[in-house]
Structure formats: C-alpha cells, structure tokens
Amino acid sequence: MKNKIEISGLQVHYGDKPALNGVSFDVHPNEILGIIGPAQSGKTTLLKVINRTLEFTPEATVQGSVKLDGVDIDTIGDVYELRRRIGMVLPLPVGLPLSIYDNVAFAPRTAGLRTKPELDEIVERCLQQAALWDEVKDRLDSLGTKLSGGQQQRLTIARALSHQPEVLCLDEFSIAIDPVTTMRIEDVLKTLQTEMTILLVTNLVQQAKRLANRTAFFLNGDLIEIDTTDVIFSENPANQATYDYVNGTFG
Amino acid sequence: MNAMTTRAERKQKFVLQGIPFIIFGIAAIPIWKALKKTDAADMQVVSPNVLSMLLNDLYILLSVSCLAILLGIVCAFYLEEWLPKNNWARRLIESHVAILTSIPSTLYGILAISIFFSYAGTLKVIDGAPPAQNTESIPFQRNTTLFCGEVLTFIFMVTPVTIKTTQEALRSVATPVREAVFALGASQWQVLRQHVVPIAFIRILAGGCRAMSRAFATAALLIGIYIWYDTTDAGGMSGRFILFLAVSLFLSVFSSSLTEVYDSDLTQRS
Ligand SMILES: Nc1ncnc2c1ncn2[C@@H]1O[C@H](COP(=O)(O)OP(=O)(O)OP(=O)(O)O)[C@@H](O)[C@H]1O
Ligand SMILES: [Mg+2]
Numbered sequence: 001m002k003n004k005i006e007i008s009g010l011q012v013h014y015g016d017k018p019a020l021n022g023v024s025f026d027v028h029p030n031e032i033l034g035i036i037g038p039a040q041s042g043k044t045t046l047l048k049v050i051n052r053t054l055e056f057t058p059e060a061t062v063q064g065s066v067k068l069d070g071v072d073i074d075t076i077g078d079v080y081e082l083r084r085r086i087g088m089v090l091p092l093p094v095g096l097p098l099s100i101y102d103n104v105a106f107a108p109r110t111a112g113l114r115t116k117p118e119l120d121e122i123v124e125r126c127l128q129q130a131a132l133w134d135e136v137k138d139r140l141d142s143l144g145t146k147l148s149g150g151q152q153q154r155l156t157i158a159r160a161l162s163h164q165p166e167v168l169c170l171d172e173f174s175i176a177i178d179p180v181t182t183m184r185i186e187d188v189l190k191t192l193q194t195e196m197t198i199l200l201v202t203n204l205v206q207q208a209k210r211l212a213n214r215t216a217f218f219l220n221g222d223l224i225e226i227d228t229t230d231v232i233f234s235e236n237p238a239n240q241a242t243y244d245y246v247n248g249t250f251g
Numbered sequence: 252m253n254a255m256t257t258r259a260e261r262k263q264k265f266v267l268q269g270i271p272f273i274i275f276g277i278a279a280i281p282i283w284k285a286l287k288k289t290d291a292a293d294m295q296v297v298s299p300n301v302l303s304m305l306l307n308d309l310y311i312l313l314s315v316s317c318l319a320i321l322l323g324i325v326c327a328f329y330l331e332e333w334l335p336k337n338n339w340a341r342r343l344i345e346s347h348v349a350i351l352t353s354i355p356s357t358l359y360g361i362l363a364i365s366i367f368f369s370y371a372g373t374l375k376v377i378d379g380a381p382p383a384q385n386t387e388s389i390p391f392q393r394n395t396t397l398f399c400g401e402v403l404t405f406i407f408m409v410t411p412v413t414i415k416t417t418q419e420a421l422r423s424v425a426t427p428v429r430e431a432v433f434a435l436g437a438s439q440w441q442v443l444r445q446h447v448v449p450i451a452f453i454r455i456l457a458g459g460c461r462a463m464s465r466a467f468a469t470a471a472l473l474i475g476i477y478i479w480y481d482t483t484d485a486g487g488m489s490g491r492f493i494l495f496l497a498v499s500l501f502l503s504v505f506s507s508s509l510t511e512v513y514d515s516d517l518t519q520r521s
Contacts, residue, residue, distance in 0.1 A: 053433055053434055056430055058335060058336050058337070080437065080438050081436070084436030090434075092427070094428055094431035096431065096432065096446065097446075097449075106435055110437045111436065160434075163435065163436060
C-alpha cells in the first residue's frame with residue numbers, strides 16, 4: 001500500500017524555540033489518523049507544515065521532508081495547487097467577510113469554476129456534509145460572520161470540503177460545536193473517509209477513539225507513539241506516557 | 252459589497268454626518284462676503300480671470316495630491332505585502348515615515364515658507380514695500396515659486412501619511428483571514444484583490460482624504476500669511492485662502508463620515 005503522506009525527520013523551530021523535534025511517520029490513504037497530545041505539543045504546527053501555511057510565520061524554520069503522494073511538498077512549484085489538495089479547518093472559525101454562499105463557493109471559484117448550477121450543487125453538498133444546510137438554506141446570501149460561533153465553525157468545514165481535497169486536516173474542529181452536531185459531523189467524516197484521507201487533531205481523546213483508525217500521540221514536539229487506535233487506547237500501549245494521557249492521569 | 256447596516260440606517264448616519272457640512276456652509280458665506288467686500292474695488296479689476304485661475308490651481312494641486320496618495324498607497328502595499336517583516340529597506344522607510352508623519356502640519360507650512368520662499372527671494376519682496384505694480388496690467392499673476400513650494404510641500408505631507416494609514420488599513424485585515432484564504436488555495440493576488448483590498452478600501456480612502464485635508468489646510472495657512480502683505484489682493488489670494496480652507500474642511504469631514512458610516516461595518520466584517 002502506498003502512503004498518502006510520508007513525513008521524515010521533520011523539525012520545526014520558531015526562532016530558537018523548537019516546536020517539532022524530528023518527527024517521522026506515514027499516513028495511509030483513506031484512513032482517519034487521530035493526532036492527540038497536550039497543549040503546545042506541536043500538533044497545529046504539523047498541520048501548517050503540511051499545507052505550507054507555516055511560510056507565513058517568518059521566524060519559523062523547517063527541516064526534514066514531507067511527501068504527498070511520494071512528492072516532496074517543497075518541490076511542488078505551484079503552492080496554491082498544493083493547498084487546494086488539502087482542506088484545512090482551524091480551531092477558531094475564520095469567517096471570511098462574504099455571504100454564506102460565497103464562503104463555500106470561494107475555493108471552487110478560485111480554482112476556476114464559474115458555472116452557477118455546478119457551484120450551487122457544491123455549496124449544497126458541502127453545507128449538507130457540514131451539517132449546516134438545514135439551518136442556512138434560506139439565507140445563503142446573508143453574511144457568514146453573522147452566524148453563531150458553532151455555525152461559523154461548520155461553515156469553515158463546508159469551505160474546507162468545497163475544493164474536494166485529497167487530505168482533510170481538522171484542527172480541534174469541535175471546540176465551538178455542541179455534542180449533538182459534533183456527532184453528526186463525525187458520522188459525515190466516517191463516510192468521507194472513502195473519498196479522502198483525514199488528519200484529525202483533537203483535544204478530546206474520546207473523539208480520536210471513536211473515529212480514528214490509527215492514533216498518534218505527540219508530547220512537547222516529539223512523536224511518542226503511533227499505532228492503531230485499539231492499541232493506543234488499550235491497557236498496554238508501548239509508552240507509559242500515552243497510557244497516562246489517554247486515561248487522563250497525565251502529569 | 253455586503254454591508255452590516257441596512258440602507259435606512261446608513262441614510263440616517265449620512266444625514267447626521269451632513270450636519271457639519273451645513274454648519275460649515277453657513278459659516279462660510281459671511282466669511283466669503285466679508286472678504287469680497289474689503290477688496291471689492293480690486294476684485295472687480297481682476298475678476299475676469301481669477302476664478303478660472305483659482306480652479307486651475309486647485310485642479311493641479313488636487314491631481315498632485317492624488318498622485319502623492321497613489322504613490323503612498325503603492326509604497327504601503329509594497330512594504331506591507333511584499334517586503335519581509337525585518338527587511339532593512341522596510342525599517343528604513345518606516346522610520347522615516349514615522350518622523351515625517353509626526354511633524355505637525357503647521358511646521359510643514361513654516362518650513363515651506365522659509366525654505367522654498369526665501370530661496371527664491373519671495374520673502375524679500377514681501378519684506379520690502381508692497382510691489383508697486385499696476386494691478387490692471389497684471390490681472391492675476393500666479394507666483395510660480397509659491398506654487399512650486401505648495402506642490403512640493405503637498406508631496407512631502409501627503410505621501411508619508413498615506414503610507415502610514417494604508418499600512419494600518421492593510422494590517423487591520425487580520426492574519427487569520429489571510430491564512431484562511433491562502434489555505435483555500437488562493438494566490439497572493441487573489442487574496443489581495445478579493446479580500447484585503449475590499450476590507451481595507453474605505454480606510455485607505457479615508458486616510459488619503461485626511462492627508463489631503465491636512466495639506467490643503469497648510470496651503471491655506473501659507474496663503475493666509477501672504478494676504479497680510481498683499482493688501483490689494485492683486486494675486487487673488489483671499490479667494491485662494493477661502494477655497495483651500497473649504498476644500499480642507501470638506502475633505503476632513505468627508506473622511507470622518509466615511510469612517511463613521513462604513514467603518515463600523517468593517518470592524519464586524521473583518
Ligand atoms: N507563531 C508562533 N510563534 C512562536 N512560537 C509559536 C508560534 N506558534 C506556535 N508556537 C510554539 O510552538 C509550539 C507548538 O505549538 P502548536 O500550536 O503547534 O501546539 P499545539 O499542539 O497545536 O497546541 P494546542 O493544543 O494548544 O493547539 C508551542 O510551544 C508554541 O508556543
Ligand atoms: Mg493547536
């Protein structure tokens with residue numbers, strides 16, 4: 001089986017401060033990889049490396065390699081193309097000052113899609129998948145930033161799905177979403193798995209347990225352990241710290 | 252553009268903002284009349300050409316300051332969007348902009364008078380006896396040196412302020428918005444055109460108007476000083492004075508109403 005993403009020896013520093021110290025692992029195609037770990041462990045940094053948005057942090061330096069479908073992402077000439085292949089949901093919703101419709105249609109338009117029926121179809125599908133369609137279908141023209149926090153977050157999920165990414169990165173997507181809606185989105189993620197590879201960064205270890213095929217445990221910039229979710233959440237993972245964190249007896 | 256306020260609310264805001272315009276208009280009439288009266292005799296002699304010359308001056312100064320604003324905006328975009336954060340050129344320009352913007356506008360006026368005018372000997376003429384000219388033979392003589400001084404002062408005053416306000420407007424578009432747009436695969440150009448500029452536009456415009464208003468006020472000040480000496484008003488200076496004052500007031504009120512009416516939207520939009 002060919003790996004979707006191969007990360008080897010990935011080191012990230014912010015100035016002199018290390019954020020990731022030589023991380024290596026693979027992501028399999030069509031899996032949900034749960035990424036767990038306490039605050040400051042470098043999870044967000046890892047996602048930013050993958051879609052090369054860390055380049056906007058001038059003091060950050062990256063060593064090591066990240067390969068997407070066997071191609072080093074640094075050698076991909078068209079960085080915009082790369083970013084279109086990766087969907088990103090950030091922990092806090094960033095509402096673009098556009099209507100709900102335009103928020104979702106933005107990426108397809110950027111990629112050159114112009115026909116109205118096609119855009120309509122994409123917008124509806126993505127909003128459905130993000131469990132937001134029923135709430136907003138009557139007011140697609142109103143401003144996205146006027147939605148509630150949880151709705152805005154689901155809007156960012158719809159936006160990330162709108163360009164049909166190969167890899168979907170979710171960074172603590174459920175912070176602002178109520179449990180019932182979270183469950184609905186989790187169900188959607190499970191079905192999406194057939195179409196894309198999902199990296200799920202989460203602070204809720206139970207969420208990783210529910211969804212992930214494999215789970216990686218990060219601590220202070222180190223990858224402590226990566227294994228199938230069953231093993232990570234069992235009585236005897238390879239590392240004691242993993243057991244402590246998963247069972248809430250950490251620190 | 253998506254607005255946060257409804258049309259009715261915006262109308263109301265505009266009406267409220269219009270009050271200063273009206274007050275200014277009412278105040279301007281007696282001033283205008285008073286000035287006209289004192290120089291009634293001379294005005295009649297020179298009137299055929301004065302107005303067109305005045306407007307001519309105004310057009311030139313307006314276009315000069317528009318160019319200065321454009322230069323400032325381009326400069327700010329370059330600094331903010333293309334140069335890396337700790338580039339030496341950026342630091343050099345920014346520190347100079349900081350100095351230039353912190354100089355009070357009256358000081359610019361005084362500097363302009365002492366440098367440009369004394370250099371060209373204008374002050375000597377003013378210091379001596381009023382030029383015994385035949386006002387009928389010179390209907391309206393634009394003082395070229397004075398005018399060049401004005402133009403240069405305009406550029407020096409307008410550009411740095413515009414750089415500063417544009418930079419601030421660009422910065423007001425929060426980094427998360429940019430990163431989110433980039434994460435959707437948009438190019439630098441698309442991010443600028445579709446997100447940064449629409450959000451920052453009103454602020455940039457308001458900043459430009461404010462800078463221009465400052466420059467016109469200083470120009471009015473220069474002319475005001477000149478009027479003291481030019482008691483015959485042969486150069487049509489009092490007309491210029493009023494005109495520049497009016498433009499300056501109009502621009503500053505316009506810029507503040509821009510921010511009042513639209514910017515409350517922007518803070519919620521971004
Ligand atoms: N822009 C930045 N500038 C400097 N240091 C940063 C920056 N972003 C992150 N860091 C540092 O890098 C380290 C890893 O941060 P990161 O955001 O990747 O952690 P995280 O695992 O996502 O944490 P959380 O669970 O709180 O989101 C932290 O020590 C953090 O302080
Ligand atoms: Mg994080």
